[in-house]
Amino acid sequence: MSAEPSIAAAATKAIAIWRRPPRIRVTGRARTGKSTLIRALALMSAEETAPVDEPGAPDPDLGGDLVLYVLTGTPQPADRRILAALPPERVLAVLNKADAIGTRWSDAVAAAEQYSHDLRVPVLPVTAELAAHTRGGIPSDDDLRTLRRHRDRAGTAFTLSPELFTSATAGPDTAERAAVLERWGLHGVAVASIALRHEPDLNPRSLLQLLHAASGIDAVHLHLHRRYERLADRRGGELLDELTRLAARAVRTADGSRDRIEDYLTGPEAARLGVRAGQAHPGIAHLATGYAAIAPDDPDEALARAQRWRAVACGDLPASARRAALRVHHGYVRLWEQLTHAGL
Secondary structure: OOOOOOOHHHHHHHHHHHHHOOOEEEEEEOOHHHHHHHHHHHOOOOOOOOOOOOOOOOOOOOOEOOOEEEEEEOOOHHHHHHHHHHHHHHHEEEOOHHHHHOOOOOHHHHHHHHHHHHHHHOOOEOOOOHHHOOOOOOHHHHHHHHHHHOOOOOOOOOOHHHHHHOOHHHOOOOOHHHHHHHHHHHHHHHHHHHHHOOOOOOOOHHEEEEEEEHHHHHHHHHHHHHHHHHHHHHHHHHHHHHHHHHHHHHOOOOHHHHHHHHHHHHHHHHHHHHHHHHOOOOOHHHOOOOOOOOOOOOOOOHHHHHHHHHHHHHOOOOOOHHHHHHHHHHHHHHHHHHHHOOOO
């Protein structure tokens, strides 16, 4: 057998790749609020790219694991061109500055759903500026006093623009209103004013929770977390594939590297990684709802799932999806063996 790098070193490299944090690129046209969204999501390791519509400049490098694409308003040709070239499973798009779309949040939700259908990627509405403000602290007593003073104007033209909100015609507290606007933004001011009109005694912590919810950032967090999970699952499958290749190529050595890899591949962690990796395949992910995060501790349930996924693998699927379904089947078979000590 020809000389090869140490199997232990190769296995260590594969494990390091599996554990590496996801590489996230945040991109979009100029002035869409990419930096603000990064702050709102606390994506400290995310990399903001150059605008996709910068005249005369090449398209930014969108390699990596996940792409967070920031839209404002109707998608433009540059948006469509970039998004069409990216695998949908790597992309999450957000419709930023959603408070400027229509007159109600439902208008922004409807627009996001339409763009999602047109672009074939998930699009979620968000007001990143307000979300970033809610990460910086809670409304102060001064903020609440100023907003309560003008709560009867909530829902009127008073909060339609910064100029109207800070107009001297509304009273002598112009500086106080400007300070509130600086801390919470126009959308935050509008939401807080309406909340205080209905419940004047609302405390700062409760108001902060309302502002945070009104930003729409929680839905983005949840969707991004699910992307993280799917990415981790796919990486788990890549790790198993690499370890399997290493074990197949290696001779038995004094350090026992091959034996340790084979023991791992037949163990419970590898079985669970295999199940999750298979279920993360885009071609069968819709069949895995409710199963991916749950490892059964009942042998009958594990066997039933193995039979179900065997039937899926025998269905009319593309080759890669069939291999993924078989990986899930084999993973559940392995779990059943471990639960029953069958040792097959």
